[in-house]
Amino acid sequence: MxxxxxxxxxxxxxxxxxxxxxxxxxxxxxxxxxxxxxxxxxxxxxxxxxxxxxxSRAGLMRELMVERAHALREAVTDGPPPLGPGAAPRDRLSAFLDAVVEVVGRNKGLLAALGETATAARDSDEDAREQHSVYRFWHGHISGLIAEERPDLDAELLAHILLGALRSGPIVHLLGQGEARRLAESLRLLATGALEA
Known part of the structure; x- marks a missing residue:
C-alpha cells in the first residue's frame, strides 16, 4: 500500500x-x-x-492548455467576483476577457504549439474534443454574459468574434511582443461598445 x-x-x-x-x-x-x-x-x-x-508532444501541449483553461473555469464558477459569480454581467465579461488574454498571453508559445498540432488534432477525436471543450466553455460563458446584459444582441456571434480575435496572426504576433495588456484593453473596449450600442 x-x-x-x-x-x-x-x-x-x-x-x-x-x-x-x-x-x-x-x-x-x-x-x-x-x-x-x-x-x-x-x-x-x-x-x-x-x-x-x-x-505525444500534441498530447502534452493539449494537457497543458486544458490545465490552464480548467484553472480559469474554476475561477469563473467558484471564485470571487468580478471573475466569479456575484458581479454585474458587464463587469464579469471584462474580468473574463482580461483573464483569457492573460492565459493566452502567458501561454503564447503553447498556443503556437497547439496550432502546429491542429492537423494531428483533426486526426484524433479525443484531441479535438478537448480543444473544443475549452472553446465551448469560453464561448458559452461570454455569450451568456452578453445575453444576460443585452438579450437583444446576437450574443453567440459576438462571442465568436471576440474569441476569434485571439487566434489571428497579427494578435498572436502582438502577444509574442508582450502586448497582452494592450489586447485586453481593446477587447474590453469592443465588448463594452457592443453592450452600449
Whole structure:
C-alpha cells in the first residue's frame, strides 16, 4: 500500500514537473525548439516518462492548455467576483476577457504549439474534443454574459468574434511582443461598445 501511494505521489510530481518545464520552455523558446527531449531534461525525468504520461508532444501541449483553461473555469464558477459569480454581467465579461488574454498571453508559445498540432488534432477525436471543450466553455460563458446584459444582441456571434480575435496572426504576433495588456484593453473596449450600442 505504501509503495502504491509513493508511486502515485511520484507520478503526480513528475506530471507537475513536466508541465511546468514545458510552460517555462515555451515562454523562452519558439515552439519548434521545444522538443520532448528538451522538456524531459528540464523536468529532470526520462524521455520515456514524458511519452508514457502524455503519449505525444500534441498530447502534452493539449494537457497543458486544458490545465490552464480548467484553472480559469474554476475561477469563473467558484471564485470571487468580478471573475466569479456575484458581479454585474458587464463587469464579469471584462474580468473574463482580461483573464483569457492573460492565459493566452502567458501561454503564447503553447498556443503556437497547439496550432502546429491542429492537423494531428483533426486526426484524433479525443484531441479535438478537448480543444473544443475549452472553446465551448469560453464561448458559452461570454455569450451568456452578453445575453444576460443585452438579450437583444446576437450574443453567440459576438462571442465568436471576440474569441476569434485571439487566434489571428497579427494578435498572436502582438502577444509574442508582450502586448497582452494592450489586447485586453481593446477587447474590453469592443465588448463594452457592443453592450452600449
Amino acid at each position: 505504501t509503495e502504491v501511494r509513493r508511486e502515485r505521489a511520484d507520478a503526480a510530481r513528475n506530471r507537475r514537473a513536466i508541465l511546468e518545464a514545458a510552460e517555462r520552455l515555451l515562454a523562452e523558446y519558439p515552439p519548434e525548439q521545444v522538443s520532448m527531449e528538451r522538456i524531459a531534461a528540464a523536468a529532470g525525468v526520462g524521455k520515456g516518462t514524458v511519452f508514457h504520461r502524455f503519449g
